[in-house]
Amino acid sequence: MALTGVRVLDLSRLLPGAYCTQLLEAQGAAVTKVESPGGDPIRMLPAGETYFDALHRGQPLLTLDLRTADGRASLRGRVADADVLVEGFRPGVMERMELGYGSLSAINPALIYCAITGYGSSGPLARRAGHDLNYLARSGALSLMPHAAGGPAIPGLQVADLAGGLQAAFLIAAALADRGRTGRGARVEVSMTEVMRSWTLLPRAARRAGIAGLPLTGQVPCYHVYRVADGYLTVAALEADFWAAFCQLVDRADLVSRQYDPSAVGEVQRVLEPASRAEWAGRFAGRDVCVEPVLELDESS
Template identity: 45%
Template sequence: MTAISAFKDALTGLTVLDLTRLLPGAFCTQMLADLGAEVIKVEEPGRGDYNREFPPLNVKESGSFLLLNRNKKSITVNLKTEEGKTVLRRLAARADILVEGFRPGVMDRLGMGYETLAAENPRLIYCAISGFGQDGPYAKTPGHDLNYMALAGALQLFGKAGEGPIVPGLSIADQGGGSLMAAFGILAAVLARGQTGKGQFVDVSMTDGLVAWLPYHAADYFFAGVEPKGGERRFLGQAPCYNVFRCADGRHITLGLIEETFWNRFCDLVGLSDLKEAQWPEGAEAEAQMRRVADLMATKTCDEWMGLLGPADLPVAPVNTMREAFDDPQLKHREMLLEMEHPVEGRIPQLGFPIKFSDTPGRLRTPPPLLGEHNDEVLRSLGYTADDIADMRRKSAI
């Protein structure tokens, strides 16, 4: 990524207003910013994005904020003041995209909903990310990632047989159902605007996004009449061929032996040839097979198993710690860990852009912004004078 900065950025010329807080909107707009869009982060004066104060802190800023807000500008705007509302309307009048994550109805109550802003800028693409969407009985119900996972039928997929669901370690609803769906929807709307000349409203429900992730497990319910639960179905921990095992040194290894040829090769290699005809056992047979494989995997260290199974061209991998993951030669080769300088935080790590383009790659250009760092720059671009800006500061509008 750092060696190909001479290429043109894919989204150069697009201006994005980011009114979101926390994870879903921030990850979405950072991806757009990495691809060259000008992202102006509109924050509350004095406090800013709540994620700025979320532990752990580096020097003054939250570590997660520093990993979610590079390549953006920050402007503080008090949307409860008339001056602040005027600033936002002027920004929206020249923007291509606006992304917000408030509860449905909040922007309308402020007098800055889609219909109002689109009347002044018909080309505006307005993306609202919410838990349940802009309509329906739950539209204004509060929630977070775990709640959306539960409601969508996805949480029951995590856990061990008979023990109930667990808290997933990743924010699947926020990023998978929210950030990625929003980025996809926004870029689809940009393409549509190229044909129609008009923007549109993009309604992203994190719960809807999660439901779209369920085809494999919804198939169990629709076509087999079975509720898929953690530890009780294929791909959910029921069978040893697709599972996690503890090794002799306390580390864990994953087996992804879905194809019959892989399972048979594994069984022959480790002396379990009698299991080849029962790759996907159920019930008591599954429990007995699991004990046999678990007992076997506990006889060697993780490195010993990798040394035996890896060269056999089997889909296996160690369960890495963060340190091990970021030291992994594959992640290093793909530049998924980078660094950049920050004026306050010093040299900070950054997660790499996940999609590789031959001509228009994602790039690290500027560090995460200080709160309100770009107030003067952005306001001057809107035609405000130095006196105007000073007056807004006196009125706590910025």
């Protein structure tokens, strides 16, 4: 595998860094999870041990108190033969313990050091506390969510955390590739707010052009979640030919010209509601219509 032999020290906490190192591990890297004596804060959440195990199952665990000289000395010893270190402390914390990139790269010049932050390591928000929902809010991404009960709906997944972990893994892989050419390590940094801001590229482009953004939050019949007899069905027939095929298969050819007409949502709902997910799956089998059932977690495993 591409990262076989790469040794990773994961000093991060909660989800972003853990997801990053899971991705590296899936490509062959050997990950050691480093915790403080109090444990990763994810353990303290309701059912936290379940989440910790899901993120770190099978990884060697190392407890170090970095507030002590012995703990810091032990980490420096580990860094000497590590390839990657991932941390998610607020900016300045590692430096105050003399464990920042400058100090650790003096021990191991080939080290790839990845800092995952909420708001970056500089600027007025750099040291501000935050979590996934805050980063979505500051980036503008939360404002794009459908509104429920008078405000933007909170996504059911920690999007900024996962996006930050994915970006971190990408930057680490790129730095490892560059190290293969130069022999030198590097410091890479992720701001989860900036990652989410970059994910708003298309809505921002629409805003600058003075046009409405893509109607992808349930406003139009060709991109909607519909209630059916035993659950829900997703229709994502954005291309005209997919939508036309869908309309033909539900015996509503008259709706072909109303692909982006919000008033047609109710009509499609009335067509789909009486039958079950399985019945519609049979109807659409083998046809390109971009229709799939909404599965519960135990159905999709």
